[in-house]
Amino acid sequence: MSAPSQTALPPLSGTPLVIGTLALSLAVFMNVLDSSIANVSIPAISGDLGVSPQQGTWVITSFAVSNAISVPLTGWLTQRFGQVRLFITSIILFVIASALCGLAPSIEILIAARIIQGAVAGPMIPLSQSLILSSYPPEKSGMALAFWGMTTLVAPIMGPLLGGWISDNYTWPWIFYINIPIGLFAAWATLSIYRTRESATRKLPIDKIGLALLIVWVGALQLMLDKGKELDWFHSGEIIALSAVAVVAFVYFLIWESGEKHPIVDLSLFKGRNFSAGVVAISVAYGLFFGSLVILPLWLQTELSYTATEAGKVMAPVGILAILMSPLVGKILPKVDARWVATAAFLIFALVFHMRAQFNENVDFYTLMVPTVIQGAAMAMFFIPLTSIILSGLSPDRIPAAAGLSNFVRIMCGGIGTSVMSTMWDNRSILHHAQLAEHTGLHNPAFAQAVEKLMAQGMSEQAAWAVIDRGMSVQAGTLGATDMFWMSSILFLILIAFIWMTKRSKSGTPADAGGAH
The missing domain is CATH 1.20.1250.20 (MFS general substrate transporter like domains)
Structure with missing residues (x-):
């Protein structure tokens, strides 16, 4: 974003300030909410799509990693397209990705949609903070950030509660569909208030090799972490290969970025x-x-x-x-x-x-x-x-x-x-x-007594063992x-x-x- 443009903008006041703060906060709320709303819904999503809860956690990690990769691009994208235009575009793409998440028929498509959702969400948080600070006078910047911060704190809290309630009373796709009305309102309100407050733009070269290396090492690292348990870690050739790719790409990334004139990091x-x-x-x-x-x-x-x-x-x-x-x-x-x-x-x-x-x-x-x-x-x-x-x-x-x-x-x-x-x-x-x-087995008096007690209640020996095993689990x-x-x-x-x-x-x-x- 352009500093001169920012400093030249007068603060907002009255109704535009209230609506602007609400719109920016709702966009951040929607973004942060999606990083936690799926947490309590993983068992429901996993069961519906026929995968284990451990595989279901990819729904969370895929969003987090793609979001992490897109954040360093915010500065370049802002200077290229302008902070208001980029912010509104991010919101609209986020809404579309949310709809795709809800419509996903398989875990693979859901993860792909979450990757898109996380990627387009990257610029939202830093740009919302920048826009809200430009809306308030400097002496009230601390309070502006406190209002903004409350949104980022409430969303992770509301996420599990809202996700749980939706999963129990409706179906899990609605944890993504609720973003649609919130996002559309936030985009409309932001456009209404901030369309005349666009930052200056200029064309800058992008560090394509640095970006490619970033995507490769972060992606390989995350895949290794997610699939490690499932494939028995370093007893698997796939995990060894992913680890090697992550390490080599990371080392080349460090070397390249250290000598690049316009590094992505x-x-x-x-x-x-x-x-x-x-x-x-x-x-x-x-x-x-x-x-x-x-x-x-x-x-x-x-x-x-x-x-x-x-x-x-x-x-x-x-x-x-x-x-x-x-x-x-x-x-x-x-x-x-x-x-x-x-x-x-x-x-x-x-x-x-x-x-x-x-x-x-x-x-x-x-x-x-x-x-x-x-x-x-x-x-x-x-x-x-x-x-x-x-x-x-x-x-x-x-x-x-x-x-x-x-x-x-x-x-x-x-x-x-x-x-x-x-x-x-x-x-x-x-x-x-x-x-x-x-400590189980009939050689253990306490275990044998527990089995006998359960059998006395009408259970078979096999059922009694199953009950005890569930208790141990x-x-x-x-x-x-x-x-x-x-x-x-x-x-x-x-x-x-x-x-x-x-x-x-x-x-x-x-x-x-x-x-x-």
Whole structure:
């Protein structure tokens, strides 16, 4: 986008400001909602399309990876077509892709539609942030970002709840069809308010080789992560080949981008301490957070027999503190060291996952909800302070590239986090089931007594064994999930060290972060 065009635009006021803020927020809401709405619907989608829940998680990861690849292109596309035109085009293409997702007759076509959906969604978040900042006077930029941030916080919360309710009461395609009216309104309202506020455009060369290498290594890496468990990891020639392609393409990508005059990714940004440490902290944390958004509802449905709606209700209360605290964080951040706010967020995340690590197969609804409510406070203190740290100290001309690169790494880590955590959960569950099975058999008095008790109720010996095996599966799946929560809690504590590797930013205001896009 063109900086001169941006600075010359006066802020909006009155009705246009309200409608503009609503339109931009709805577009972001629709975008972020789609990254989480499918989470609790995976069992329904998998069952309807005749695939396993593990294969169904491709519906989530395919969106995340294609979205990650398209984000670095935002800067080039904006300068080529203009931010308003690009934003509206992204919304319309997103609506079309959503319709294709709902109409998909097979998992392969659904994944292809989700790839398209994720790709066209890439420019939406950075451009919405840029447009909303240009709509408010500079002194109110912090509050503008707080309003914007509340949308990005509410959507992941509403996603599981709305997805669960739709899956239980209608059919899963409606989780995609609901984007159509939202997207059409957002596109119309954005066109009405912002058509006279287009940014300047100019033709720039695109780094085609860099883009091709980016697509190859990210795609190969994600395929390896998704198919690894199914193909027994490195015992499979396909996984070895994918790993080799990912490594070779990544190395060539680093070499090419380092010497390219107009790189698609400015790798020199990693020379900055605040940028590199901040990106590691926000990206790994986002991967852990996003991975838990998949693991928790899947565990509730597959092991504890929760319906999709009930699983969504467990996830929903995270919005209470997130919504209440976001404006407060936006107001106090300019006055405090952003590192302390981010540290507090990671400590709360660690506490939340520690509480979840205490769960067992008999956990009640209230116990499940308590850490979810507390997690809302961490979410409110997570994104804006870390973004402020990442972008602090950079010259204005480097900020758009820095924002694109940090978002790319963060979104990609969200997809990787989903794949890694679902694979590790499955592996740990198998291990725990094998350990529990060691104590079965008629040589074990407790096991023999349990079989006799079930047979006394009219069951056959085979049916009694099946009931006990189901109980072991539930216990093993629960132990596997709590292992993931333990790991996440420890990693959040370790990530605090990366926050304190950064220097204190001179401003640390959300406005600085917002200017990134």
